[in-house]
Amino acid sequence: MRIVNQKDFCAGLLFIAFGAFFSGYGTEYKFGAAAQMGPGYFPTVLGVGLMGVGAFLALASLRLKATPSTVDKFDWSMLIHVIGGVVLFGALLTQLGLFIALFVMLLVASHASHEFTWKGGLITTVLLILLSSAIFVWGLELQFPLWPTFIVD
Numbered sequence: 001m002r003i004v005n006q007k008d009f010c011a012g013l014l015f016i017a018f019g020a021f022f023s024g025y026g027t028e029y030k031f032g033a034a035a036q037m038g039p040g041y042f043p044t045v046l047g048v049g050l051m052g053v054g055a056f057l058a059l060a061s062l063r064l065k066a067t068p069s070t071v072d073k074f075d076w077s078m079l080i081h082v083i084g085g086v087v088l089f090g091a092l093l094t095q096l097g098l099f100i101a102l103f104v105m106l107l108v109a110s111h112a113s114h115e116f117t118w119k120g121g122l123i124t125t126v127l128l129i130l131l132s133s134a135i136f137v138w139g140l141e142l143q144f145p146l147w148p149t150f151i152v153d
Contacts, residue, residue, distance in 0.1 A: 004063065006070050011057055026045075027044055089102065098146050106124065
């Protein structure tokens, strides 16, 4: 059997690996039942479902009718920009507040894309700051500092 769509095959393998990881760790906790779920129920069931989706995707990539594709060379700079943005967000949140930490995170992570322009990145940043504020601060009432402590005090 020949792999026709390499991207789908690799995505399927990743789904299977993540599903196995979460369902494996989910079995360390009490499982419970559907009516009374234990702490291990959700990660185990979700992991098994993810493995099923991954198996379907990997097997579908072997069909002759699948759209042929190859996996491009891995771009490490993309990974560094995205993970670096998330790490910066975590490091800056308590000191600079939600608005500036989100701005810095999205500014750094948007450099990972070759399709974003600075204008598109700025519009996306403003929309995500407004959406995050609405959901997490006002909707869920989570206690995040919105602005740097030296501005508010």
